[in-house]
Amino acid sequence: MSQLHEIEIGKTRRVIGYVLSILVSLMLLFSGVMKIIGVPEMAENMAKIPNIGEMVTVIGVIELVSLALYWIPKTSNLGFFLLCSYAGGIIVGEIVTGEPPIPGTVVAVLLYVSTFLRKPSLSGLGI
Numbered sequence: 001m002s003q004l005h006e007i008e009i010g011k012t013r014r015v016i017g018y019v020l021s022i023l024v025s026l027m028l029l030f031s032g033v034m035k036i037i038g039v040p041e042m043a044e045n046m047a048k049i050p051n052i053g054e055m056v057t058v059i060g061v062i063e064l065v066s067l068a069l070y071w072i073p074k075t076s077n078l079g080f081f082l083l084c085s086y087a088g089g090i091i092v093g094e095i096v097t098g099e100p101p102i103p104g105t106v107v108a109v110l111l112y113v114s115t116f117l118r119k120p121s122l123s124g125l126g127i
Contacts, residue, residue, distance in 0.1 A: 017117030024110040028067050028083070035060025048097040062086070077122065080115050087111055 034042045035056050047053035066086055070079030090104030115122060 013117045013120075017114050017119075020110055020114030021118060024107060024114060025067060025071070027107060027110075028063055028086075032060045032063035032067065035063065045097075049093045050096070052093070076119070080111070080122065083111055084108070 031042075035046070038056070043053070043056055046056045046059070052059070063086060066079055066082035068079070069075040070083055072079070087104060087108035090107060091101040092104075094101040094104050
């Protein structure tokens with residue numbers, strides 16, 4: 001492969017990674033803000049998870065802080081790992097409530113794929 005072709009692939013990969021990162025970030029931002037402002041539907045959904053209902057605002061703050069860390073260049077790795085843990089919590093919450101873990105899985109997959117496209121060294125796969 002020519003060096004120019006490799007540069008084009010790298011640029012395309014980063015652009016796709018940023019687009020997907022923005023998409024998943026908007027999902028998490030919307031979710032976090034809804035928790036903090038106390039949208040009734042969000043509170044009802046969170047109340048289905050044992051011992052979590054009263055912590056909705058705190059969970060929203062954790063979500064938004066993790067998201068902010070994800071977008072600050074010097075703390076992006078920390079933000080990524082915090083959001084990975086958060087996505088795992090979404091999946092567990094969905095399973096506990098008897099819901100299919102589709103939204104949590106979508107968030108996790110988008111987060112992983114977008115970050116690995118933007119920062120291939122983080123994946124450990126050498127891609």
